[in-house]
Amino acid sequence: MATRPPNSRYKAVVFDIGGVVVGSPFLGIAAYERAHGLPRNYINCLITAYGENGAYQRFERGEIGLKQFYDVWGRELNNVERGNAAYNAYCAKRSLPPPAALPSSLKIDARDLFGQMMRQAATMDAGVVRAIQRIRARGMRTIALTNNYSKEDEGGAHAPDAHDRAHLGWEEGAVPTRIRELFDDWVDSSTEGLRKPDPEFFLLACRRNGIRPDEVIFLDDIGANLKAAAQLGMTTIHVPLEGSARALKTLGEKLGFDVTSLPAAKL
Numbered sequence: 001m002a003t004r005p006p007n008s009r010y011k012a013v014v015f016d017i018g019g020v021v022v023g024s025p026f027l028g029i030a031a032y033e034r035a036h037g038l039p040r041n042y043i044n045c046l047i048t049a050y051g052e053n054g055a056y057q058r059f060e061r062g063e064i065g066l067k068q069f070y071d072v073w074g075r076e077l078n079n080v081e082r083g084n085a086a087y088n089a090y091c092a093k094r095s096l097p098p099p100a101a102l103p104s105s106l107k108i109d110a111r112d113l114f115g116q117m118m119r120q121a122a123t124m125d126a127g128v129v130r131a132i133q134r135i136r137a138r139g140m141r142t143i144a145l146t147n148n149y150s151k152e153d154e155g156g157a158h159a160p161d162a163h164d165r166a167h168l169g170w171e172e173g174a175v176p177t178r179i180r181e182l183f184d185d186w187v188d189s190s191t192e193g194l195r196k197p198d199p200e201f202f203l204l205a206c207r208r209n210g211i212r213p214d215e216v217i218f219l220d221d222i223g224a225n226l227k228a229a230a231q232l233g234m235t236t237i238h239v240p241l242e243g244s245a246r247a248l249k250t251l252g253e254k255l256g257f258d259v260t261s262l263p264a265a266k267l
């Protein structure tokens, strides 16, 4: 069956990594919450509560290294007043019934939690990988736009040691070459000092690849990121947890060719 020619409106497909190309770090957070008797999404609320100046956000922008991150994040995560306030606000906003009991103290181990998040995110989604290869074979640009930790691979005095890397499943680095090489360009928050959903981060990816936002299809699992991209004029596709098949079908419809039917590729 002949495929239709690519829709010339688009020149590039931009992919988020965690939760789109590989597993979601959110699953690691959810598992940690369950194991420690915390309400679902409690830790997510705490992470967001600190805003752009939180340790997590600063680590993603490459402003602090792994060890300082563990240290500061650990303190932030164990601030029970902050956590309970953030979680109550989240329940109110979503009209969820307030929880029967909130923790009176917290004992969250930042290193354990981050390890669980990273190890969770290690497996690639074979369908998404094939789609990337197929889009690239059509001569369109494929770009990774990721809040990530490439900077930790640059070495130097503060680089994670072998023990830290093993704990995180980073034996091949925070960003293994085989994942990076799937894309024409890898745009990483930690090396650029910008992170999603900052519009500047999206615009940087466009400039660097010689494309305009309206020539881009962007896939992500996080609503705030999709919203920022859409406001810039990008076409957006939400990839729900465990829901890449449906998203790839939508992607094929928008591009005008099927991205799911390449003969099995070597991963």
Ligand SMILES: *[C@@H]1O[C@H](CO)[C@@H](O)[C@H](O)[C@H]1NC(C)=O
Residues within 6 Å of the ligand: 017, 018, 019, 022, 023, 025, 121, 122, 146, 147, 148, 149, 174, 175, 176, 179, 180
């Ligand atoms: C960062 O990139 C690595 C390697 O590609 C991936 O496994 C990980 O999930 C990414 N992290 C996030 C938060 O997207």
